Amino acid sequence: MPSLRIPNAPYVVTPISDVEIVSGEEFNLNVSENFGDMNEDIDSYSAEGLPEGLTIDSSSGLIGGTPTESGNFRVTVTVEDTAGGVVEDEFNIDVEPTLDANDYAALKAFYNSTSNWRNASWDVSSETPPPASVVGKWHGVTVRGSRVTEIDLDNTEWSRVWRKLVKMSDNALSGTIPSELGSLSELQTLELNDNDLSGTIPSELGELSNLSRLQLNDNDLSGTIPSKLGDLSNLIDLHLNDNSLSGTIPSKLGELSNLIGLHLQDNSLSGTIPSELGDLKLWMLYLYNNSLRGTIPNSINVPFSSFHNPPYLETQIDDQEANVGEEFSFNVSDNFGDINNNINSYNASGLPEGLTINSSSGLIGGTPTESGNFRVTVKAGDARGDAQDEFYISVVEPTLDANDYAALKAFYNSTSNWRNASWDVSSETPPPASVVGKWHGVTVRGSRVTEIDLDNTEWSRVWRKLVKMSDNALSGTIPSELGSLSELQTLELNDNDLSGTIPSELGELSNLSRLQLNDNDLSGTIPSKLGDLSNLIDLHLNDNSLSGTIPSKLGELSNLIGLHLQDNSLSGTIPSELGDLKLWMLYLYNNSLRGTIPNSINVPFSSFHNPPYLETQIDDQEANVGEEFSFNVSDNFGDINNNINSYNASGLPEGLTINSSSGLIGGTPTTDGSFDVTVTVSDKTGRSVKDKFEIEVLPPYPITGTSEDDMLQGTEIKDIPIGDSGEDILKGGKGHDILNGGDGDDMPIGGDGDDMLIGGGGKDILKGGKGADTFVLTPGQGWESIRDFEDGTDSIQLEGGLSFADLQMTPLPGNLGTVIEVTASKQALAVLWGINSGSDELIGAPDLI
Incomplete structure (x- = not known):
């Protein structure tokens, strides 16, 4: 029976499932089972989008092979039959790679x-x-x-x-x-x-x-x-x-x-x-x-x-050498480093006795007291750790420096009265430094002498007594060899009996910080070379017999804080250079300083009290009797503190005095002559200075008349009118005058002062005027008519060897006056008008001089 064919296209029976495969691994998948055809006449299979390495068999529908690439591939499968019918399906092939x-x-x-x-x-x-x-x-x-x-x-x-x-x-x-x-x-x-x-x-x-x-x-x-x-x-x-x-x-x-x-x-x-x-x-x-x-x-x-890192060793620490008794200093910090600069501790083990390390700075210092070779371990640390290194310190026992020994020997031999016998300079060669360090008053660091302390103050004597050490009262001189003690820091020789001068060589002691030579018998000047002692802090030269000026070079002692020069015989002015110093103490009192205190000097503790001084010699002076005189001596004196508070003078002429506050000598001299005057100027402390000068007081200047009849008029000062011959009128004026009538019949009139009236030859009329007047009577000069004798005030001066006993007082008739006669010669000397011989106004011995 013939078959019946009905044309139909292929179809999808089941969708093709997605698959996962591995790249490089063989793969097989037959897709024919996913398709069907009613007439079973599928003719071919094809596929698009397959990964590299895979293919499809067009007859069987087998997809197979080995994929060579990975990824997700969308594959389309197409199925066709003999009649031309077509069907498609899609699925994914995920090709997973193999590891590289x-x-x-x-x-x-x-x-x-x-x-x-x-x-x-x-x-x-x-x-x-x-x-x-x-x-x-x-x-x-x-x-x-x-x-x-x-x-x-x-x-x-x-x-x-x-x-x-x-x-x-x-x-x-x-x-x-x-x-x-x-x-x-x-x-x-x-x-x-x-x-x-x-x-x-x-x-x-x-x-x-x-x-x-x-x-x-x-x-x-x-x-x-x-x-x-x-x-x-x-x-x-x-x-x-x-x-x-x-x-x-x-x-x-x-x-x-x-x-x-x-x-x-x-x-x-x-x-x-x-x-x-x-x-x-x-x-x-x-x-x-x-x-x-x-x-x-x-x-x-x-x-x-x-960045915190522990310290590290920058360089190896070099081995070190030190001397017993000598100060040692060495800083290890330079041998270590720290990236943050925060090293906060240093320590060391194995250090010799007498040495320690500063934990903050790394400074190893001190004075070793034992000899030997010491292995030292140093650590430098911070919060993160530490670094360490080892080195050796060799400590030896030194002998005293030869120059230092020579200086000590010279000092010992130049002085005496050593009551302490610990010094022994008999050796020709320097002894061990440790031995010298036990000498009284000597300090040794290493091989060098750094201190000589032989002061003899009461405190030091008490202290030495407590430690059973004999004291000294050294005499002799300070030798120049001490200037070779180049490491000397302290020289204290105060309160002894040292004499002579201060050696200028002491100015070579460049490390000296304290020089104490006070309270001795030193003389001479202060060496200017002491101004080279750049490290000097304290200088005591007081209570000696030093003279001369204060060297201005002392103003270069930039570290000086105490300068003691009091109780000497220093002169001159205070150098202004001392004002450049940063002094805390400056004592210059009890010297013979002059001038002023420089304005630049401002010191917390100071004393400048010096006695007054003679600035210039007082010139000799001239004055006149009865003439006002004035002269101030204050300009001739000075005082560094401006505290002169009294002036006095001895030997002044009568009539002159001195003002004790101002120094003004003034007044009116009443006596002529040459007078040696001593002026004494004192300050508030009682210290004084003197000077001498001469005041020549000249007698009154005579006013001399001529041979004619003159009228001579005096002035307000003491006058000496001399009438000469002729009938003269002499008027004394206000001063204490001397009126000499001369040979004529004169009229001396005294005036207001205490006058002396001399009639001279002739018959003179004498009027004393006010004041205590003196009437001079001379035998053989004529008789005088005294018109205003005041009994009890005025006086009669007898010349020619006469006395009261040689006189006879005869009253004038009517009690008009009294005649004074020489008893022996019956010569009339004067008539005292108004003096009644029968009254109480009788002339007696008290009226005669």
């Missing part, structure tokens, strides 16, 4: 070079790479396509907690990092931190050009940091901290232009911090707890950083 062979080799090498894999997910038993998806499920491995992009096998506590939550075993890997990891060219993250890995960091890791995070911290890695890590141009974060890495920080790390975090702390890195790191845009830089040295480059400025 190099990456698999790297993982296999890493697995085989390490141990302690507590997580068993890794399986590297296959000789060929497994599927990438399988490797992607290995613990800590991330795969993209066929390439490994992350290895995260850190063993931090956080990661262990996380793995426990997801039921993933943790590891504590040991072993080494294989160089093969450098072939993981697509690797972006490598985290192997917090394990027990050892060995070195392979330089091949520097070939991981895509790496952005490298975390190898907290292992036991050693060796150096490979410079090749500087080629990781995409690296953002580098953690190599907490290992045992050594060597220097490669400067090539400064080429990691994308780096923001660099963690190298807690290693054993040395050397300096490369300045190239300052070229990076870092946010975090941790270099602490290494052995770095030098300084932190100024170019490095990072928001979050720490």
Whole structure:
């Protein structure tokens, strides 16, 4: 029976399911079962979109082969029958890649070079790479396509907690990092931190050009940091901290232009911090707890950083030499360094007795008291640790410096009255310094004399008595050889009986800080060379017999705070240069200083009291009897403190006095002659100065008449009118005058003063006027008519050897007056008009002089 054919197209029986296959693995899928045809006359199968390596058999519909590429492929299968009918279906072929062979080799090498894999997910038993998806499920491995992009096998506590939550075993890997990891060219993250890995960091890791995070911290890695890590141009974060890495920080790390975090702390890195790191845009830089040295480059400025490193030994400490009894000083701080400059402690063991170390500065100092060779260990530390070094200090027992011994010997031999017998200068060669250091008053440092203290004050004598040490009262001179004690700091010879001058050689003692020569019998001048003692602090030269001026060169003693020159015989002015000093004490009193105190001198404790002085000799003076005289002597005297408070004078002429406050000598002399006057000027303390001069007082100047009849008029001062011959009228005026009428019949009229009236030859009329007048009567000169004799006030002076007993008083008739006659010759000498011989106004012996 013939068959019946009904034309129908092929159809899809069931849609083709999506499939997943592995690149490189053989694959077969027959799609014919997914299609049907009513007439069963399907003629061909075709497919579009198949992965490389796969084909479809057009007769059977078998898709097969080995895919050579990975990816997701949308495949369209077309089925056609003999009648031309067609049907299509689509499905996806997801071709999963196999792991890259190099990456698999790297993982296999890493697995085989390490141990302690507590997580068993890794399986590297296959000789060929497994599927990438399988490797992607290995613990800590991330795969993209066929390439490994992350290895995260850190063993931090956080990661262990996380793995426990997801039921993933943790590891504590040991072993080494294989160089093969450098072939993981697509690797972006490598985290192997917090394990027990050892060995070195392979330089091949520097070939991981895509790496952005490298975390190898907290292992036991050693060796150096490979410079090749500087080629990781995409690296953002580098953690190599907490290992045992050594060597220097490669400067090539400064080429990691994308780096923001660099963690190298807690290693054993040395050397300096490369300045190239300052070229990076870092946010975090941790270099602490290494052995770095030098300084932190100024170019490095990072928001979050720490550079704290322990101190380090910069240079070996040299062996040292010291002397017993000699001050020793040596600073070890220069031998150590600290990158943060924060060394906060130094200590030393094994130091000789007498030496210590300053824990803050590193200064080893003191005075060793024992000899020997000492091995010293010094440590310099900060909060991060310490560094140490060892060296030797050789301490020897020195002999005294030869020059110093010669100076002491010269001093001993130039002085006497040594009541303390500890000094022994009998040796021709210098004795041991320690022996000299036991001599009374001598201090020795090493081989040099630094102090001589032989003061003999009461306090020092009491102290020596307490320690059973004899005291001295040295006499003799100070030898110039003391100027050779170049290390001498103190020279105290005060309160002895030393004499002579101060040697200028003492000005060569450049280290001298205290010179005390006071309370001796020293004389001469103060040597100007003492102004060279640049370290002098205290200078005592007081209570001696020093003379001359104060040297202006003392104003160069820039460190001087006490200058004591009182109780000497110094003269001249106070040098203004002393005002340049920073003195606290300046005592210049009880000298013979003159001038003024310079304004530049301003000292808290001072005394300048000096006695008044004679500025210039007082010139001799002339005065006239009866003439007012005035002369001030104050300009002839001076006082450095301007405190003259009294003037007095002895030997002044009658009528002159001195004003005790102003020094003005004034008045009207009443007696002529030459007078030696002594002026004494005193200050408030009772000290004084004297000067002598002469005042020549001249007698009154005579007013002499002529042979004619004259009228001679005196002045207000003492006058001596002399009438000469002729009938003269003489008027004395107001002064204490002497009126001499001369030979004629004259009329001397005395005036207001205490006058002396001499009639002379002739019959004269004498009027004394006011005052206590003296009428002179001379035998053989004529008789005088005395008109105003005042009994009890005026006087009669007898010449020619007459006395009262030689006279006879005869009253005039009518009691008009009394005639005075010489009894023997009956010569009338004068008539005293108005003097009544019968009254109480009788002339008696008291009226005659």
